[in-house]
Amino acid sequence: MGDQGKELRLIAMAKSGWVWLHEKTGLPWWSTLVAGAVVIRAATFPLCLYGQYHADKLSSLAPELERIRAYVSRSSGTTVQKIRTFRRLRQELLKRSSSSSLKVVPYGKLVHIPLFITAAASVRRLAFQRYPGFESEGISWFKDLAAPDPWYILPIVNSAILIANTENSLKANEKPSLNSSKRSLGDLANSLRDPQIVDWMKIILQGMTILVFPLISHLPSGVVFFWTVNSLLNALQQTLLIGKGKRYVGLYNRTELLAQSKGLADSLFHDINTSVEDARLQLSRIQKFVMEYSKEPVRMFQEFLLNERRSKRLSLPLSAEIRKDETTGKDYVAIVMASPDEEDSSSKA
Template sequence: MGDQGKELRLIAMAKSGWVWLHEKTGLPWWSTLVAGAVVIRAATFPLCLYGQYHADKLIVHQEQQYRRTFRRLRQELLKRSSSSSLKVVPYGKLVHIPLFITAAASVRRLAFQRYPGFESEGISWFKDLAAPDPWYILPIVNSAILIANTENSLKANEKPSLNSSKRSLGDLANSLRDPQIVDWMKIILQGMTILVFPLISHLPSGVVFFWTVNSLLNALQQTLLIGKGKRYVGLYNRTELLAQSKGLADSLFHDINTSVEDARLQLSRIQKFVMEYSKEPVRMFQEFLLNERRSKRLSLPLSAEIRKDETTGKDYVAIVMASPDEEDSSSKA
């Protein structure tokens, strides 16, 4: 009951906000709904702009990650792109969605209560904002805009084309945004829009009109944040992102190749030692590792132990990679 009471109070506050806006502006109710949608969208736009700015800086860099071997690369990418996971959180959507739901619920409450003016201050074919659209025009237009917004949003997130096939560590892994997954998401989201059409068509036209205006504003926002209007709000375009990503990818792969080459040199020295000494190999190898670490020529956590070959039954020296805990305990010993 407590949660329900809080929700009702929130809707009541939103309803009072609509009434206040209607009375203060003197606008008819259809214009009041438009003004309210613009105010809500304008209030959350700075948050959307902030999140999109940092998402644009990171989106191409994320394409450089390997699926398994280099999972930790993302932290380096975040650091080098002067961004962070918190900065790319879609705060605008997190704030706007509950605001929109609350505002729509309060408009629905006004319609069901037949608030004065709601039955006569509509426009064109939907004069009565408390009744469903008799011609189903608003639900159809709203559904079409929602489908178009979904299409544009998913299209904007298609992976860019990066010429990264000639890397010494092999080809880059496919983008995490698999085209098949994107297609399935598109089908599901657009299918849901079609399925909820019967529900939308029975809502008061005031609610659907407010929803349609909000959808149009969302389309405008997408144009500014992920479309051709990026330059008007100071965001990166795709060409600039690719140019930045190329230099970053070269730097990262140079660092990775350097680390691999260093590990190869360390292992080659160990292989040479093992081939030269055969008596008491474990003890001598441990002494060799200790000397290598003291001289700072070895950083790999390696150790040696005697194992038995399951096929031949003969003993052999196994060089293994020690866990961090084992390495710490051996160092203390």
């Protein structure tokens, strides 16, 4: 009962918003519904723009991710080690490109859908209550916004736009240029770009649109008109975000994004090789020291490590200890990775 009360209060607030907009603007009700749909779409558009920008950016990293995959596959190690290495390098690549899977979450849709449902429910409430002006401030053949469309034109137009929007949205996702990112990114959104899955989704979504047509045709004209305007605005938004209108809203096309991300993998490989070479130099100096100093090796080695750290030529947390060879029984100096406590104590010394 409490949840229902909250829902009713929410719809009542939305209804009050419609009345306020109608009275403040002095527009007829059909124009008020158009204005309300524009306001809702405009309020959520920045979130949609943000998500689309990062979705395009993440998709453009597919070639670089494939290069990392090839690099890891050629490296030595077990399969588990290679998987861990690839994941670590992938995260580093995403970090360097300022990308993240969380940034491509469709926040705009997640916000817009409940707003649209609430607004449509409040329009339906206005129609059922026969709010003043609702029966006469329609337009053309649907003057009465509280009654269903007598010619079924609005339901037909709305269904056609919904089907077209579904077609365009899924078509954008099945572009071959995006398929390579499916396996690399491994997330659900990209797996849905598989052509067979896209075809099934198209059939299901368009079939649902046809099945709900009888329900739409019996709704008040005001509700269907508001829904139709929202569908038209959604089509315009798709054109701006995933169509030829990208440039007008500040989005880069795929060629530009590929050019921006090109070379990120090379930069990553260079840093890896530099780190490996630096580690080799550090170990080479250590080996040379061990060969030159055979007396009191542990003490001499610890002094050497301390000097190397002070001169900032050593960053590896190494230490030395005497161990006994199980086969020969002879003692030898073992170079080991020091624990954090040992490293702290040695640095204080």
